[in-house]
Amino acid sequence: MPRVMAEVKEAWSCSLGEAVEALDAHGFDPRDEDSLAHGALWLRRLGNDPHFLGDLIVETLAACGARETAESAYGPQAIVLSGMREGFFLRANVWPSERDHAFRTSGARSFVYGIPHDHNFDFLTVGYFGPGYSSDYYEYDYEAVVGRCGETAELRFVERSTLSPGKLMHYRAHRDVHRQLPPESLSVSLNIVAANPAAGWFDQYGFDVAAGTVTGVLNPTATEVFLRLAVGLGGAEALDMAQRFGRLHPSDRLRLACFEARANAAGSPAAADAVWREAERCGSRLVAEEAQTRRRGLSTMR
Ligand SMILES: [Fe+2]
Structure with a gap:
C-alpha cells in the first residue's frame, strides 16, 4: 500500500x-x-x-x-x-x-x-x-x-x-x-x-x-484516438503511418491501436486475420497476445 x-x-x-x-x-x-x-x-x-x-x-x-x-x-x-x-x-x-x-x-x-x-x-x-x-x-x-x-x-x-x-x-x-x-x-x-x-x-x-x-x-492517449480516426477515414498516409507505428513505436499500446485500426478498416474477416497474423509476429507480448485473441474471435465468425 x-x-x-x-x-x-x-x-x-x-x-x-x-x-x-x-x-x-x-x-x-x-x-x-x-x-x-x-x-x-x-x-x-x-x-x-x-x-x-x-x-x-x-x-x-x-x-x-x-x-x-x-x-x-x-x-x-x-x-x-x-x-x-x-x-x-x-x-x-x-x-x-x-x-x-x-x-x-x-x-x-x-x-x-x-x-x-x-x-x-x-x-x-x-x-x-x-x-x-x-x-x-x-x-x-x-x-x-x-x-x-x-x-x-x-x-x-x-x-x-x-x-x-x-x-x-x-x-x-x-x-x-x-x-x-x-x-x-x-x-x-x-x-x-x-x-x-x-x-x-x-x-x-x-x-x-x-x-x-x-x-x-484507464488513460487512453489522444494519439491513439486520432490515429484510429485517421485510419478509419481511409487516407493512404494514415494507413502507412499505422503500419510504421505498428512495427516500430516504443508504446505497445499505440502499436496495438495501429493493428486494431488496420484490422477494422481491412474490409473482410480474411483481410483482418492477415493484419492480426502480422501483429502476432511483431515482437510485442501485449500485441501478440491480443492478436491471438482476435484471431480466435475471427475464426468463430467464419
Ligand atoms: Fe486513485
Whole structure:
C-alpha cells in the first residue's frame, strides 16, 4: 500500500504561496528520498493551515463574480492549487460522502469510488478536511503485466485503511492499487503530484480485484484516438503511418491501436486475420497476445 510517512512531523503551518515557492526552489522528484521528504514536509505545513483552502475558494469565486466569467480551475472533484510547475503541481481533491448532493447527482463512478486502479504517476497526499476516504489497498508487479484485458495481475491485498486527517502518504506509481470507498462525510485531501511529461505513455490500469485481473487501460492517449480516426477515414498516409507505428513505436499500446485500426478498416474477416497474423509476429507480448485473441474471435465468425 502507499507508504505512510508518519515520520514527517511539523507543528508549523505555511501559506500556499510559501509551499509553492519552496517546492519551486527545491523541485519534487519522488524517486529521490530527500526530495520526497522535502515535499512531504511542505505538504504537512500546508495541511496544517485549516483556513487556506476555504479562503482561496472564496477569493476565486469573488473574483469570478466580479469578472462575470466562468473561468475557474474548479472541477467537480479537483481544485488545482498551483498550476503546472517544473515536474509537479498541487491540487486539492474533494471526496463527497454518499449523502452529499454531488454523489447523489453524479454517482459513485464520477469520483472513482469502487473502481480499483493504480496510478501512472507518484503523488503525496495528506488528509486535510473531514474523516477521509477509505481504500482497500493492493500491490502488484507492473513489469510482469503487459496490460491485456483479462490478464492475471497477481494482486496482493494489503489492508483497508482511511486517509484520516493529517495522515500523509506516498502513492507509488505502477505499484499501489486502491479501491476507494466514500467517506462518512465530505472530505478533502491535498496532493503534490509528480508530473512527468512521458507519463501519458505509461499505462494506468483498472483491475477486477475478485478475479485478480486487468480490466483495461484507464488513460487512453489522444494519439491513439486520432490515429484510429485517421485510419478509419481511409487516407493512404494514415494507413502507412499505422503500419510504421505498428512495427516500430516504443508504446505497445499505440502499436496495438495501429493493428486494431488496420484490422477494422481491412474490409473482410480474411483481410483482418492477415493484419492480426502480422501483429502476432511483431515482437510485442501485449500485441501478440491480443492478436491471438482476435484471431480466435475471427475464426468463430467464419
Ligand atoms: Fe486513485
